[in-house]
Amino acid sequence: MSLDDKSVKPHEQLANALAQDLEATDALIAQRMASENAPRIPEVTAHLVGAGGKRLRPMLTIAAARICGYEGTLHHNLAAAVEFIHTATLLHDDVVDESKQRRGRPTANLLWDNKSSVLVGDYLFARSFQLMTDTQNLRVLSILSNASAVITEGEVLQLSAAEDLGTTEDTYYKVVRGKTAALFSASAEAGAVLAGASEDQITALHNYGESLGIAFQVVDDLLDYLSDAETMGKNVGDDFRERKLTLPVIKTIAKAEGDERAFWIRVIDKGDQREGDLEHALGLMQAHGTLEETRQAAIDWADRGRAQLKSLPESDLRDMLDALADYVVARLR
Amino acid sequence: MSLDDKSVKPHEQLANALAQDLEATDALIAQRMASENAPRIPEVTAHLVGAGGKRLRPMLTIAAARICGYEGTLHHNLAAAVEFIHTATLLHDDVVDESKQRRGRPTANLLWDNKSSVLVGDYLFARSFQLMTDTQNLRVLSILSNASAVITEGEVLQLSAAEDLGTTEDTYYKVVRGKTAALFSASAEAGAVLAGASEDQITALHNYGESLGIAFQVVDDLLDYLSDAETMGKNVGDDFRERKLTLPVIKTIAKAEGDERAFWIRVIDKGDQREGDLEHALGLMQAHGTLEETRQAAIDWADRGRAQLKSLPESDLRDMLDALADYVVARLR
Incomplete structure (x- = not known):
């Protein structure tokens, strides 16, 4: 495989390299x-997974397990569990957001109803814990149950920070560490x-994942303020209209x-x-x-993530x- | 303690006997x-728990652990976990039900909003799995993650059975086994x-709990059709107005x-x-x-539950x- 082939994007290269594992996970x-x-339940789930x-x-x-030399099959259970979460x-x-579109398609709450979305989400949470329990690895269970709690804390914190001009970068990063990283x-x-x-x-690997997640979310929040051409059709200004305090706005308000x-x-x-x-x-x-500052922040997080990888054994993955x-x-x- | 003292209800007797354990759980x-x-998060939770x-x-x-001779403290984790679930x-x-009252007080979705109820519920699910993981007992984790999936299946099944005249007693019991038992x-x-x-x-103990849960739900569904005096203020006919297919209605429709x-x-x-x-x-x-038939069904389930207890060692609990x-x-x- 060639890492220099610019026509194949990195996440596609990864998907190709892990094709068998991903097939088993699917x-x-x-x-x-x-x-x-x-x-x-499978109807609603398939709509989103599909x-x-x-x-x-x-x-x-899967990549983390493989890089660390794992040769069993229980990483498929874990991979399915994190996708369910x-x-x-x-x-x-x-x-929560009363959204109407997700991944270019009508949302499940719109196609069915809020009830189905709430309950099917609960079902997938329960199923994810069954999948983790199958691994018989208590430390894994502890990591992922902690993460589930932190995700929700991040989202609740985001709710209470919404529309609040006093939101600081510190609070923003708390939210992002929770809901995404x-x-x-x-x-x-x-x-x-x-x-x-x-x-x-x-x-x-923990730190790499965290930095990658933060970079990912900062980029997402920045793209919400960049022109349509650059974001390939994503609506500009959704966060502005919803009065969300994301990094570009927080930085700009601090200078106002x-x-x-x-x-x-x-x-x-x-x-x-x-x-x-x-x-x-x-x-x-x-x-x-402040758009430029936000851009630089995202790049810094990505670089921090890449630096973590140096302590891992060299490999294509x-x-x-x-x-x-x-x-x-x-x-x- | 006296089991003959009719002024103290059985669940209060149990609470008294388990007072120290319940305090630790709280x-x-x-x-x-x-x-x-x-x-x-604690605001919303306290509203309901309080x-x-x-x-x-x-x-x-707690009673099951004690009856089986448990002398540790991890049953408090389990007890807190099931209360969180x-x-x-x-x-x-x-x-899901767009309810306005619960336990005689306004519901959390009314006092705060649906968002908070969804997210705080998710938080408590995650916390319950942390509590279970603390027990380091994989079989316990398996039992409770399975139960969480079955609960949600029961609720989704109830959604799709609502307003459906073709709902059978078999489907009703599937729902009840899931959402309650x-x-x-x-x-x-x-x-x-x-x-x-x-x-x-x-x-x-599994079978006792299941029968008790079914009896509990059948009684609840029956009380929805009994007079206000008997139900101490509960509204009669809520299920009728919401077009829920509960046992009294299913039995009556079968004869129509x-x-x-x-x-x-x-x-x-x-x-x-x-x-x-x-x-x-x-x-x-x-x-x-059919009200009488439903009454008898509930009594039969309770008796089935009591019969299971015979195989346990004799004790006050x-x-x-x-x-x-x-x-x-x-x-x-």
């Missing part, structure tokens, strides 16, 4: 999302633990005085948004250089994880 | 529902497993022909309910003796579980 996902008693996310989290688990989180997020780090760490890796390797501060109070705190406000907000971000961290921020370079 | 619940990062349910499930876990289920149920049986079983009980004792069938099609299938319909439905139940099963259906005798 088979397990299909088997465990079934419910003899309640046929609506929409094809990038499977980043299960790939992290992720899918459950998406189902519940869409209820906790599952990335746990996915990588659990794979290493299952493989019986050394504590140094386990820590390195007088009229600028009054503007932010009106559009975020009071939610009184008028035509041209988004464009004005973007102008302020340009003027203060390790190089692919390196390329993956690069790719997450590549659109910003 | 302390653990208070400690584990806390969240440094998201203060809204409203004071009967703590039936944690008492089952139960509380999470209530939070999500109230979102699965956690009762798992609570008792897990306590026995933790105590290292024999397979016979484990099975007996001609005009009666047309009535049920109109009020349940089409949801066209008018003044006097509930009274007419009650009249049909009286005429067909065992007698209290016997009295508890009796008490669940006592209002119907």
Whole structure:
């Protein structure tokens, strides 16, 4: 395989390298999302799983296990478990955010109803714990149950920070570490633990996953303020309209005085948004250089993640994880 | 202590006998529902936990462990875990059912919002798995993660069975085994497993919990059709208005022909309910003796549960579980 072939993206290279493992994981996902008693469960799950996310989290688990020399098959259970946790989180997020679209398709809460999304999410959480219990590895169970609690804390914290002009970068990173990075780090760490890796390797993979997750979320939040052309069709300004305090806004508000501060109070705190406000907000971000600062923050996180990989044994898979961290921020370079 | 003192109800006797264990469990619940990062979590949880349910499930876990000779303290973790699963289920149920009252107080989804109820429920699920993992007992983890999946299956099945005139007693019992009995049986079983009980004792306590749970739910569904005086203020006819297919209705529809069938099609299938319909439905139940049949079904389940206890060593706690099963259906005798 060639890492220089720019036509194949890093996550696709990883998927190719782990093709057999991913196939076994998909088979397990299909088997465990079934419910003899309640046929609506696999319907709802298939809608989301079939929409094809990038499977980043299960790939992290599988790659971490393989890099650390694992030769069994229980990493498929773990990979399926982290994908279930992720899918459950998406189902519940869409209820919480009252979303109408996910991965370019109508959300489950729209196609069925909130009830189905809540309950099917619960089912997938329960199934994920069954899958983990199958590994008979208590440390893995501890890592992933802790991560599940931290994910939810991050989301609740995000709820209470929404529309709050006083939100700091510190709070932002707490939210991001919870809602996004906790599952990335746990996915990588659990794979290493299952493989019986050394504590140094386990820590390195945990930290890599965490930094990758933070970079991933910062990029996502930045793209919400970049032009449509760059984001390939994603709507610009969704977070602005929903009055979410993400990094570009937090950095810009920190530099606002007088009229600028009054503007932010009106559009975020009071939610009184008028035509041209988004464009004005973007102008302020340009003027203060905060889009550029956010871009640099994302790149720094990705670099921090890549640095962690140096303590792992050299391998093609390790190089692919390196390329993956690069790719997450590549659109910003 | 006296089992003959009719002024003390069986669940109160049990609570008195297990007072120290329950106190330790409550302390653990208070400690584990806390969240440094998201203060809204303990607020929402305390609203529900503070409203004071009967703590039936944690008492089952503790009693089962004690009856089987357990002398450690990890049964408090299990008891807190089953109470968290139960509380999470209530939070999500109230979102699913769009409920406004629970235990005589406004529901969390009404006081805060659906978002908080969904996320805090998720948090408690995650916390429950942390508590179970602390026991380092993989069989206990397997029992409770299975139960969590079965609970949700029961609830999803209930969703798709709602408003469906073709719902059979078989489907009804599938729903009840899931949404109610699965956690009762798992609570008792897990306590026995933790105590290292024999397979016979484990099975007996599992079966006792299951029968108790079914009796409990059948009584609940029957009380929804009995007069206000008997149910001490509970609204009569909620299930009728929500077009839920519970045992009294299923039994009555099974005996309906001609005009009666047309009535049920109109009020349940089409949801066209008018003044006097509930009274007419009650009249049909009286005429067909289906309230009486439902009453007898509940008593039979309670008796089945009590029969299981015979294989356990004699003890005051065992007698209290016997009295508890009796008490669940006592209002119907």
